[in-house]
Amino acid sequence: PRMGQAQLAEYLQKYTLRDVKGIPDPDSLVDSLLGADVPEANVVYPPIEPLAKYAGGAGLLNLGYGGDRYVRTEPLVLRYGDSYLPSFSLMMAARNRHLATRSIEVRLGDAVTLDDYVIPSDRELRIYPHFYRGRKDQPAFRTYSILDVINRQVESSAFRGKTVLVGLTARQHVSPMITPIGEVMPPVMVTANTVSSLLNDELYSVPVWATLARLLALAGIALYLMFFLPRLRLGTGLAITALLGIGLLNVHFYYMISESIWIKLMTPLLALVVGHLAINAKHYLEHSLRSIHQELSAANRALGQSFQAQGQLDQAFEMYRKVEADESVLNHLYNLGLDYERKRQFNKAVAVFKYIAAQQPDYSDVLERIQRTQQVSDALLGGGSQMGGAAAANGTLVISTTGVQKPMLGRYEIDKELGRGAMGMVYLGHDPKIGRTVAIKTMSLAQEFEGDKLADVKARFFREAETAGRLNHPNIVTIYDVGEDQDLSYIAMDYLKGDNLLAWCKPDNLLPAVEVIDLMIQVADALDYAGRQNVVHRDIKPANIIYDQAS
Structure with missing residues (x-):
């Protein structure tokens, strides 16, 4: 359940944890990304009110239902709606120290404290208990039949000074749980191991550096698999992989047995084994497929020539890319690029010439052709049918040729060029239907x-434009429209008179201090408003601030 959707009964409120610090704010973006919380309890089955009235404490217990039968950790604290509840094992440890629920101090993302005892846990306040092995097919903890206790066949001295847990152990009445030591236990025996680990301070700790060590091990294995193993012979690679695997196992068990520190190195070990098998399988397949590839290469070349002769240039390019790029294939590709130019598909011609340059940079005049064809492609990118192919070669939508209608971008008519950037240009335009003057920012994403x-x-791009379009502030430019035309994405916004602040950043043309302070106030007010709308401007600089000194 989400916060606020689930509520405990009034008589159960006394069992909730009161001293909880660091509760994340559900409405805070920072807390939702970086805040620490504990696992949620979707359903709880509380004790009935007459029983709860006399209970000294209550805690959550995992009974192994719902498919959650593998147990390695146990959360000390769980969230149910707006309430934070202790686990049963935590309550047992607290009662053993004669502490009530209200005496348990919880710091989310940090630790749980009982008096001066800080329980070792991870960031989600989960503990890693020690599981004890029994002897001669007997459990590690002595069990008694409830019937024997009721019939007084067990002396009361057997329980004196002991922590006693009452629960079902018969397999037909419980859902057995699988433990890390390979033994299958009923939930009450799992709880006994957890409580014993808590009381005897035998928990495995997971320090911060253990997580870093696991990440470093993963990174090292990844580097080995990517850069070193492919260069080794089969036998040498197998020997080094085996040594690395043995090293990971030794480190894992040394820290677990000698230092009671659990470093999760099984994931790097699994990655090492799987990666080694995958790379060797890849080498085997590559060797087997190399002969097949050579046979197919000649067939693909013939198909490419056939497609090119029939004018099916896209299919021809696809076939040529499947062939090893020798001199003959490069000649065919070069002619293919020329064919694309004849069909005025300049962006595809650029792709062909770039492919040639990637294979052989000094081939003919391919580098010069890339530059020339790219310029024409940029010029025609937004023109399409509106320009009739008469766009200027300077990459702008604005055409100086007389007798040609002004180009259209969406429903806007382009009047003149205002500026250009790394990935697009800005134009002055207007909406012919309502006569609104707008500034249009374009981006050639398809290029x-x-x-x-x-x-x-x-x-x-459209999501960010939509977000900016929701802003309504006198010092933030208004977004009127966003769209796409001929693979050219654009944003239509209010046209602002004036210049950017770079004009007043020169030593001989500085603004008076009063004006500068006023500008800072207005800009800060706009940024504050945007921030409250969860919008962050990541490029604040004089060039992005328009100032009209007359207004």
Whole structure:
């Protein structure tokens, strides 16, 4: 349940933890990303009110239902709605120290404290108990039948000075839980191991450096698998992998047995084994497929020539890319790029020439052709049918040729160029239907990205424009429209008169101090408003601040 949706009955409120610090704010973006919390209890089955009235404490207990049968850790604190509840094991440890629920101090993301005893736990306040092995098929903890106790067949002295847990142990009545030592235990025996570890201070600790060590081990294994193993012979690689695996196991068990520190090195070990098998399988497959690739190469070249002769240039390019790029294939690709130019598909021609340059940078005049064709492609990117192919070669939508209608971008008519940046340009335009003058910022996303990456960038571009469009502040430019035309993404915004502050950043053209302070106040007010709307401007600089001294 979410915070506020689940509530405990009134008679159970006394069993909730009161001294809880560091509770994350659900409305805070920072807390939602960086804040620490504890596991949630979706459903709780509380004791009935007559029983709870006489109980000295109550805590949550995992009975192994719902498929959660593997136990390695136990959370000391769980959240149920707005309430934080102790685990049963934590309450047993507290009562053993003669402490009530209200005496338990909880610092979310840090630790749980009983008086001066700080319980070793991880960031989610989970403990790692020690599980004890029994002897001669007997459990580590002595068990008694409840019938024997009721019938007084067990002396009361057997329980004197002991912590006694009452629970079901018959397999037909419980959901057995699987422990790290390989033994299957009923929930009450799992709790006994946990409580004993707490009382005897035999918990495994997971210090901060243990997490760092695991990450470093993963990074080291990744580097070994990516850069070293592929260069080794089969036998040498197998020997080094075995030594690394033995080293990880030794470190893991040394710290667990000698220092009671649990470093999670099984994940790096698994990554090492799986990665080694995968790389060797890859080498075997590459060797087997190399002969097949050579046979297919000649067939793909013939198909590429056939497609090119039929004018199916995209299919021809696909076939040529499957062939090893020798001199003959590069010649075919170069002619393919020329064919794309003849069909005025300049962006595809650029892709072909760039592919050639990647294979052989000094091939013919391919580098010069990339530059020339890219300029024409940029010029025609937004023109499409509106320009009729008469766009200027300087990459702008604005055309100086007489007799040509002004280009359109969406429903806006382009009047002139205002400026240009690394990935786009800014134009002055207007909406012919309502006569509104706007500044239009364009971005040639299709020239920079493709496939799934292009779709992701476009979605992020429109999402950020939508976010900015919700802002309504006198010192923030108003967003009127956002769209896409001929693979050219654009944002239409209010056209602001004046210049950016760079004009007043020169020593001989500085603004008076009063004006500077006034500008700072207005900019700070705008940023404060945006911040309260969960919008962060990540590029505040004089060039992005427009100032009209006349107004």
